Amino acid sequence: MKKQNTRNGLPTRQQILDFISTSSTPAGKREIAKAFGLHAQDKIALKALLKDMSDEGLIDTAPGRAFHKMGGVPKVTVLRVTDVTGDTVWAQPEQWQAEGIPVPRLRVRERGRKGALGVGDRILARTEEAGNGWIAHPMKKLARGEEQMLGVVHEEGGRLYLQGIDKKDRNSLPISDRGEAMPGDLVLAEKAGRPPRIFARVTEILGDPFAPRSFSLIAIHKHGIPNVFSDDLLAEAERVSKQQLGKREDLRHLPIVAIDPADARDHDDAVWAAPDDDPKNEGGWKAVVAIADVSFYVRPGSELDREARKRGNSVYFPDRVVPMLPEILSAEVCSLKEGEDRAALACHLQVGANGELRSWRFTRAVVSIAANIAYDDAQTIIDGPKTERALLDERFAIGSDKRAEVEPALKHLWGCWAALNKARQKREPLDLDLPERRIVLDEKGRILSVAPRERLDAHKLIEDYMIAANVAAAKALEARKAPVMYRIHEPPSREKLVALKDYLKTFDMEFALGQVIKPATFNQILRKVEESDARDDIMTQVLRTQTQAYYGPENAGHFGLSLGSYAHFTSPIRRYADLIVHRSLVSAYGLGQGGLTAEEAGGMERIGESISQLERRAMEAERDTIDRYVAAYLAQHVGEVLDAKITGVQNFGFFATVEGIGGDGLVPARDLGTEYFRYDEASQRLIGEHSGTSYALGQRLQLRLAEANPVTGALRFELPDGKGSASGGGFDARRDRGGPKRVIKHRGRPANIRHQGRKR
Numbered sequence: 134m135k136k137q138n139t140r141n142g143l144p145t146r147q148q149i150l151d152f153i154s155t156s157s158t159p160a161g162k163r164e165i166a167k168a169f170g171l172h173a174q175d176k177i178a179l180k181a182l183l184k185d186m187s188d189e190g191l192i193d194t195a196p197g198r199a200f201h202k203m204g205g206v207p208k209v210t211v212l213r214v215t216d217v218t219g220d221t222v223w224a225q226p227e228q229w230q231a232e233g234i235p236v237p238r239l240r241v242r243e244r245g246r247k248g249a250l251g252v253g254d255r256i257l258a259r260t261e262e263a264g265n266g267w268i269a270h271p272m273k274k275l276a277r278g279e280e281q282m283l284g285v286v287h288e289e290g291g292r293l294y295l296q297g298i299d300k301k302d303r304n305s306l307p308i309s310d311r312g313e314a315m316p317g318d319l320v321l322a323e324k325a326g327r328p329p330r331i332f333a334r335v336t337e338i339l340g341d342p343f344a345p346r347s348f349s350l351i352a353i354h355k356h357g358i359p360n361v362f363s364d365d366l367l368a369e370a371e372r373v374s375k376q377q378l379g380k381r382e383d384l385r386h387l388p389i390v391a392i393d394p395a396d397a398r399d400h401d402d403a404v405w406a407a408p409d410d411d412p413k414n415e416g417g418w419k420a421v422v423a424i425a426d427v428s429f430y431v432r433p434g435s436e437l438d439r440e441a442r443k444r445g446n447s448v449y450f451p452d453r454v455v456p457m458l459p460e461i462l463s464a465e466v467c468s469l470k471e472g473e474d475r476a477a478l479a480c481h482l483q484v485g486a487n488g489e490l491r492s493w494r495f496t497r498a499v500v501s502i503a504a505n506i507a508y509d510d511a512q513t514i515i516d517g518p519k520t521e522r523a524l525l526d527e528r529f530a531i532g533s534d535k536r537a538e539v540e541p542a543l544k545h546l547w548g549c550w551a552a553l554n555k556a557r558q559k560r561e562p563l564d565l566d567l568p569e570r571r572i573v574l575d576e577k578g579r580i581l582s583v584a585p586r587e588r589l590d591a592h593k594l595i596e597d598y599m600i601a602a603n604v605a606a607a608k609a610l611e612a613r614k615a616p617v618m619y620r621i622h623e624p625p626s627r628e629k630l631v632a633l634k635d636y637l638k639t640f641d642m643e644f645a646l647g648q649v650i651k652p653a654t655f656n657q658i659l660r661k662v663e664e665s666d667a668r669d670d671i672m673t674q675v676l677r678t679q680t681q682a683y684y685g686p687e688n689a690g691h692f693g694l695s696l697g698s699y700a701h702f703t704s705p706i707r708r709y710a711d712l713i714v715h716r717s718l719v720s721a722y723g724l725g726q727g728g729l730t731a732e733e734a735g736g737m738e739r740i741g742e743s744i745s746q747l748e749r750r751a752m753e754a755e756r757d758t759i760d761r762y763v764a765a766y767l768a769q770h771v772g773e774v775l776d777a778k779i780t781g782v783q784n785f786g787f788f789a790t791v792e793g794i795g796g797d798g799l800v801p802a803r804d805l806g807t808e809y810f811r812y813d814e815a816s817q818r819l820i821g822e823h824s825g826t827s828y829a830l831g832q833r834l835q836l837r838l839a840e841a842n843p844v845t846g847a848l849r850f851e852l853p854d855g856k857g858s859a860s861g862g863g864f865d866a867r868r869d870r871g872g873p874k875r876v877i878k879h880r881g882r883p884a885n886i887r888h889q890g891r892k893r
């Protein structure tokens with residue numbers, strides 16, 4: 134292809150769009166750079182431009198790192214046949230990542246014998262845009278995979294039907310083979326056949342869909358999360374767990390403590406601090422952040438490694454965890470448990486009196502944790518001498534050496550954290566302290582409560598130690614020019630800032646687009662409305678302005694934390710990204726076996742893209758499960774009028790959530806009465822044309838809960854005065870085969886924002 138000339142080095146957005154649209158082959162970053170004759174120094178700027186275009190909704194990424202127009206289809210992709218009507222075959226992309234854009238339907242031009250393709254067939258196809266639609270030209274028929282469907286069996290008119298559990302599923306399918314399934318069962322089925330005979334065959338019975346422990350199982354199957362380890366892999370885990378720890382720095386004399394949630398399933402990290410005796414660091418501290426040495430057990434190229442990369446991360450549900458590693462490693466041998474010798478990768482930090490990191494070093498060590506302490510307990514010990522003594526007497530035998538170790542250890546940790554907190558305040562990261570919902574279950578998995586998780590200083594303390602270690606890991610690798618899997622959070626795009634400016638204007642607040650945007654810019658906005666009822670709503674809008682964090686080998690900084698270099702180092706039990714960072718440190722500093730291979734070093738970009746997608750999958754699965762638990766909890770309040778808050782406004786209606794609990798449902802504009810409502814996008818408000826009645830983002834109101842469906846996680850509201858009903862989505866699978874209903878999902882949040890009870 135002939136190189137295209139550009140005046141200012143980089144091509145314009147339109148030139149890139151034109152090239153992507155007209156290229157006869159998939160166009161990735163490399164092809165774009167080659168087409169426009171860009172040199173090495175321009176490629177970083179090109180990547181930033183492509184990221185901006187993605188944030189702006191102009192382009193999207195296809196499998197294989199090629200780009201296509203947002204809402205468009207990759208030039209070569211895998212399609213699944215979804216419908217056959219007469220001689221017309223329709224298919225959809227097997228994978229679709231464009232959030233908020235409907236999955237496109239492509240008309241397939243069959244070659245050779247007509248009727249060769251049926252519903253569920255998979256094809257590799259070349260695609261082209263034609264008019265207002267898309268055409269697919271089959272290149273190769275792939276191994277057939279029946280379309281899997283998760284649903285609930287129900288009976289109507291003497292026949293059995295399957296209703297999908299997804300909120301988007303509109304129609305029931307007749308069941309051709311139910312096996313031993315009975316009405317009311319949650320099942321996995323194969324969807325097959327040709328119109329008008331599309332049917333479902335039950336392949337697996339999963340149990341009662343309304344049982345609390347089924348909610349996470351639904352998410353596991355819906356999102357395709359691997360949750361079973363093979364016998365061979367378990368045998369490998371058993372074998373490597375018996376390895377001798379070998380020669381290591383001995384840190385067993387230090388009273389290192391692990392502070393975690395009370396219900397923690399694994400313990401990646403533990404911390405220790407003490408006043409620094411170095412006269413050059415007067416008033417400073419020395420600290421150790423000990424992290425489970427997973428790289429010692431999980432070696433590159435092993436079955437364990439391949440499975441961990443395929444999973445990308447552990448997935449946490451209220452009733453279970455789907456671990457990245459088998460439990461003998463994740464919950465036993467690698468987990469830092471009290472009184473047990475454990476392999477650790479230790480980050481030694483020297484912290485100045487003002488919290489700056491003066492130096493760091495990494496060693497492979499053996500540790501013996503002095504205590505595993507819950508956040509609440511650690512906070513109680515620090516908060517008051519009377520409560521502290523009572524708790525310690527209960528936790529440890531009176532007069533024991535263990536208690537004498539733990540008490541001053543915690544006080545030193547808080548002392549060092551006071552310094553680290555000074556550094557945090559100076560750099561002023563984005564301060565969006567949004568609460569998470571905590572689902573409390575009894576021993577049978579039944580829901581006891583749904584409430585916001587309390588935010589303690591103990592959470593912030595551990596978070597700041599983890600951030601310090603993550604920064605040290607990134608900088609240590611940079612010092613050796615070693616590969617780094619950065620945790621990247623880029624600044625907001627101009628388009629999102631414009632939307633924020635328009636929104637703030639409705640509150641008579643000015644927001645200058647010409648200024649240099651820093652996290653402190655947003656913090657200043659929030660301080661101005663600290664006492665205002667609108668603060669939570671403005672905070673939510675600031676959150677929506679942020680980009681999504683991701684993993685990659687090219688550093689673009691971490692905007693939210695206000696850090697120039699940042700990597701994830703502290704959770705290798707549950708995140709593959711951290712395992713990669715550990716391996717790179719092992720290689721760069723000659724710490725023994727299990728270092729980064731040349732193949733891994735050369736494939737960092739590909740690995741980063743993969744684990745970023747798997748992280749998003751886990752977040753969606755966790756969020757969907759919380760929705761189902763919330764709906765199950767609210768089911769006991771059906772018919773009651775509840776306090777609610779508007780969380781989103783669109784031209785077709787508004788979304789509301791139950792105050793203090795969560796759960797979202799749509800109130801369509803058509804159900805607000807006979808009056809026409811006009812949508813004001815800038816103020817995110819629906820306004821009655823005659824009465825002036827308005828529904829605005831953040832507005833508190835009362836709604837009657839008409840239905841709560843635990844299977845879909847959907848709610849349905851009614852207006853209290855009976856003017857109309859709000860179709861919140863979903864149906865009761867035991868008694869309803871109703872038509873389409875709509876629900877908003879809980880919005881994702883960028884991973885840089887403080888999460889209660891979460892670690893970096």
